[in-house]
Amino acid sequence: MELVAVLRALEQRRLPPTAHLRAADxxxxxxxxxGAARPAADLLYALSNxxxxxxxxxxxxxxRDG
Structure with missing residues (x-):
């Protein structure tokens, strides 16, 4: 399921929000x-651990190709 999220992020060129992040240090x-996904027009690679x-x-x- 995580890989599907990675592939969709690449396809839509959007960075998904960090899970369970309430306040950054x-x-x-x-x-x-x-909060919400953020556009990333130059997103070419994504990693799934x-x-x-x-x-x-x-x-x-x-x-993805340029």
Missing amino acids: PDFALDLVQ SFAFGGTNAVLIAG
């Missing part, structure tokens, strides 16, 4: 997407 200069119990891990990188 002002001491950290991170570009977090808060899947970590499971027992050491079964996978990382998928999806990309």
Whole structure:
């Protein structure tokens, strides 16, 4: 399901919001997407991490043509 969300973000060129983010810590200069998805016209690649119990891990990188 996560990969579907990644592919849709690439297709629509939008960054989905960070899950469960209520308030960002002002001491950290991170570009977090808060509240609603944000346009990202130059989005070409996205990454999906899947970590499971027992050491079964996978990382998928999806990309699109310019």
